[in-house]
Amino acid sequence: MRAVLHSERARLTVLYGSLLLLAGGGLIALINILLRNGLYSRISGAVTTVAPAIKGTPPSVIPGQRVPVPAEKLDSGTGLIPGTGASASPEQLAQWQATRNLSAAVEQATLHELLVVSLVALAVFAVLSIWLAWWMAGRVLRPVGVITETARRLSGANLHERIGLRAPPGELKRLADTFDGMLDRMEELVGAQRRFAANAAHELRTPLAVQRAAAEIGLAGEPPPEKVARIRSKLIEVADSSQHLVESLLLLAVSEEGLEATEPVDLAELAEAELAGIEGTAPQDLVVVRDLAPLTVAGDRTLLGHLVRNLLANAVRHNRAGGRLEVATSREGVLTVSNTGPVIEPGDVPRLLEPFRRRAERQHTAGEGAGLGLSIVASIARAHGAELTARANPAPGGGLMVRVWFPAGSPAARPAGETPGA
Incomplete structure (x- = not known):
């Protein structure tokens, strides 16, 4: 469990989920702010379109525009709607007050309902975001897992295996192709090293066999001095050839190490x-x-x-x-x-x-x-x-x-x- 929590997939899930939640929360907050600023005027306009019109009230006041009127000033006896200059009877003033109270109540209820629905939607969106982020992180990291498993499974006996990732062009596709190219070079180098070792053993074994044969056969019994001289020359020739071969192998090894x-x-x-x-x-x-x-x-x-x-x-x-x-x-x-x-x-x-x-x-x-x-x-x-x-x-x-x-x-x-x- 700890390994899962500390994995790259978990980190990507947290990152993707946080970004999605941040975007969803920001969108909900923006919708609430925009509706809160213009909701009262829309509700008031809708209510007053079905209520009896107040005689002399300017169209710019009712419907469509919110006019703040303190309650204590409605029965001031002036016969006017405060702040509008419109004349009204007591019945019209009462109706205006009722319309205003109804609009405010509808606004509060609507905003409350919108807030509750938004929070529920955000909670559902959070669950879906985390699941989607986990699934997406798994899809993105799948090639990395394939590369890891291939690298863990490789040995000298199966260097021929390749990832062969089938995916659209991208960073992970290039990574997999680069890994396959590296395996190609490794297989070639390992094969060359094996051939080199086998050939070197063969080349060194041949002069040793010649020397042994010359000593065992050529010098068997009591050979005449002329034959001993020929065998001696042959052994020196084989020794020189072996020395040259060893020096060449050492030189090849030194050159492969680079320049100091x-x-x-x-x-x-x-x-x-x-x-x-x-x-x-x-x-x-x-x-x-x-x-x-x-x-x-x-x-x-x-x-x-x-x-x-x-x-x-x-x-x-x-x-x-x-x-x-x-x-x-x-x-x-x-x-x-x-x-x-x-x-x-x-x-x-x-x-x-x-x-x-x-x-x-x-x-x-x-x-x-x-x-x-x-x-x-x-x-x-x-x-x-x-x-x-x-x-x-x-x-x-x-x-x-x-x-x-x-x-x-x-x-x-x-x-x-x-x-x-x-």
Whole structure:
């Protein structure tokens, strides 16, 4: 009972009921005031129309106008109605007095009856108002109750449920739709997290299995030194791959946490430095085209370095013989990396931005990535408030073009050397 009395429905009922009672009471009071001011003249006029007229009485006095006449002055012997100047006989004066008394009595009785009827009507209206306010508050708050029950019932197993409120457009309809949109995002994030955990476990389990097999099978018995050397090289290679995978996972986790501090970073200079490191390991026939306009980005230098490095490494790894690699920065705050390579279906591009997703199934060969490069790039871009877009390049060149756009006018995208407010 206490919960009901302290509920929002009870508060709305009190509010609606009070407003309705206030409006009803005000209306009744206004009707009583208006009738009280003009009721006597109307009753007096109605009575005198059926009473014998007083000779010489001005029409403006009887009927229709109330003339206050003290009772002690009616038999003053003047033969005149006080205040009117009209002559009258004693019989007419008596009749006038009787008409006046009758009008006053009818007025009092009418006002009393009107007051009683008004109070009874107000009491009935109060009961109906409270019931109507309770019902209306329940109707208004029904979507809130649906949202509350849905939120209480949700768990990881039924995130697919939605409110789906069917109601006219309004604040509560927008609230329900917003809640459904939030559930969509939560379901997507939870699904991505589950896939990430499963893929991470699979990726980490594979090198461990390789290491165990190499140790148990390759080193069984008394293998010759040459075989031991090969097994040793294989174990080192698998260990390096596992280390790289763990570092990538840690980097992805750090980038998802956001930025703790920022500093001005010359993105063009950073791209030039990363290009110098990539060109040393890239195929000799790879054509590198650079168009690096000055651009300063406010962010974390280490994370931005990983962003550029992963984009360039991905563009080199998935290129083709005699292919091209194009890197550009613009004063509008855009970093663009484009490469030639296999033709990618446009529908497959969004999937490449998810963790452990590749264009083709993993073959577990040397130099093959873990499928975290572009997902790390997307995570670092989000941490810097940037927007990442990717699209497949058409045939015959193929490949992928990735653009990281920092919104113009924000402190994260300014030409190099330009200070805020300049």
